[in-house]
Amino acid sequence: MSILAQISESEDAIFQVEFEQFKPSNQDQIREFEGKAPMQFLAPDVNGEEQFLGNFKGKTVFVYFFNQQCGICKEQVSAFNLMQEEKGNDLKIIAIGDGSKEELKTYQETHGINYSVLYNGKMLGEAAYGIEMGYPRLFVLDDEGIARHVLPEEAFVEASKTYLMLENLYKLVNSK
Numbered sequence: 001m002s003i004l005a006q007i008s009e010s011e012d013a014i015f016q017v018e019f020e021q022f023k024p025s026n027q028d029q030i031r032e033f034e035g036k037a038p039m040q041f042l043a044p045d046v047n048g049e050e051q052f053l054g055n056f057k058g059k060t061v062f063v064y065f066f067n068q069q070c071g072i073c074k075e076q077v078s079a080f081n082l083m084q085e086e087k088g089n090d091l092k093i094i095a096i097g098d099g100s101k102e103e104l105k106t107y108q109e110t111h112g113i114n115y116s117v118l119y120n121g122k123m124l125g126e127a128a129y130g131i132e133m134g135y136p137r138l139f140v141l142d143d144e145g146i147a148r149h150v151l152p153e154e155a156f157v158e159a160s161k162t163y164l165m166l167e168n169l170y171k172l173v174n175s176k
Contacts, residue, residue: 026130026152029132033147033150035148037145038128038139039128040053041124044119045116046104046117053094053141056092056145057143058143059089059091060087060141060173061092061141062141062169063096063129063138064138065096065121065129065136066097066136067098068098068107072156072159073136076136076156076159076162079159079163080093080095080113080115080166081112083163083167083170091170093115094115094116094118095116096118096129101119104119105117134153136153136156137150137152138151138155143173149169
């Protein structure tokens with residue numbers, strides 16, 4: 001089984017996320033998601049561009065669920081921005097928020113988000129992506145569209161370590 005829960009920093013700045021530290025209900029959900037292709041979706045982002053999950057084969061994809069009231073979610077924007085800038089076309093970040101198109105368009109502009117933001121994501125989150133795992137939560141898909149790592153809310157204990165965690169997850173997924 002792959003990852004995830006509490007993040008601890010080692011001497012080599014590699015982060016270990018321990019699966020056993022997740023709530024039992026989250027462990028069960030993670031087992032259901034990892035190793036499988038998640039439900040495909042086609043939805044417009046706040047800029048009106050259609051985002052179809054199936055179009056991103058050949059790339060690592062981060063599907064990130066957040067809401068505007070989540071404090072750590074706001075603090076993580078710079079880490080996701082930096083990952084998108086550094087990885088360019090090899091990484092697709094799709095953030096899915098609960099708000100309306102207008103609310104999330106303003107949120108994207110206010111926070112300088114440089115990745116895709118989908119709106120009205122609560123239904124998608126509830127239907128197919130483990131709403132019980134809280135906010136934020138992250139699904140890391142490999143270049144074949146398979147969920148390799150799923151991180152529930154409790155994996156994100158320190159926003160200051162988000163970038164290193166994302167970088168580590170990216171490397172794990174791409175170290176075939």
